[in-house]
Amino acid sequence: MRWDVVWNNFDYLLWGAFPDGPLGGLALSIVLAVAGIFGAFWLGLAVGLLRIAHSRLMRWPAMVYIEVVRGVPLLMLIFWFYFLAPIALGHTLPETWSALIAFIIFTSAYIAEIVRAGVMALPRGQMEAARGTGLTHIQAMRYIILPQALRNMIPSFVNQFVSLTKDTSLAYIIGVLELTRAATQINNRTLVAPTEIFATIAVMYFVICYALTSASRRLEKQLARYQARGR
Template identity: 55%
Template sequence: MDFQVIADNFTYFMIGRYPNGPLGGLGLTLYLAVVSCILSFFGGLILGLLSLSRIAVIRYPINALINAVRGLPLLMVIFWMYFLLPAVLGKPVPESRTVIAALTIFTSAYMSQIVRAGIEGIPKGQVEAALSTGLKPWHAMLYIVLPQGMRNMIPSFVNQFVSLIKDTSLAFIVGVSEITHVGTQVNNRTMAYPTEIFIFIAAVYFIVCFAFTSFSRWLEGRLAWRKSI
């Protein structure tokens, strides 16, 4: 094997043509993952709270939407955003933004279930005690339930972020120049080192995902230790 092709294109693999062109490679992969994770955190939080609403008119449609999105492959959601957003907005939308929109919608549906499980894991007696003191239901949720639930949700959120990093590899389908797309471009240009190129890409994904998975395990242990004190 000859990994010289990796050394010759290392900067391209990491940041694409930046700063003389658009960001690409691993830099764009992490950008897509971080932005989508932040947006889907808030999206999942809102959907999770609405899915627990006592108002049936709100709860049932939200649960139907969550189950519909979770029942679709991510690739289908990306295609929907790629063709739907320009038609709805009436103007072209950059491919990276369509991918962010698709990842946000898809991941929000999964994060909503993490939020739901975290909230349902809090003993109902605490909510009843809070309501008996005169707090309104949303006050009890905001000041008592969510702070405790968030502590249990954090490791699951980190694991979902790791999954999101791997999901960004599907962005190459619509021409987004993340690291998988860059690897394909280099392979098409050289036509001689596909094994070396995709071993390198697999190693990059493994290192990044392993780092965040290790952080998740450390965080989970740290939170469990604090809870036991």
């Protein structure tokens, strides 16, 4: 076993060539996941609210967006944004930006469904009571409905974050220097410890995802206690 190869290159697995070169490794994977879930949250929130709008002109485009994106593999979206960008924009997008845009678009479709389900799960009387106080539909959604629904959605958002963290490994296919590609580069350079290298990154992914999953479980328990006191 050649664990010394892993130890000697462990800093490259963590952050790539940074600060002497571009950020990479696990640090870039986390940056992609955090930026992806942040962008996807706002886009998914907007699409999810359009999905439950009364107007068909708003509801149907949102539904088509959700169904199309969810019906396409994430890897295909990454290829689209990477290879079709020169045709649409007239110039290529950096690999990292192509992957990040694909992550945002893909994850936002799932978040939109989480938002739709969270809002629809609330009793209809909530909206009727809010409208009865003189609030408009938008005001009732902003001040009454969404704060309750979003609190219940937090565990689902964390689970989506866990999924996106693992999905960042797909950016490897277009040359993004995330954790999987960093490990592959080390393996191609050394050629003596593939098992040790890829076992190490498996453990690194597991630790990150397990920590997020544990946080999600704690949030669920806290929210359950909060709701029990509320009753």
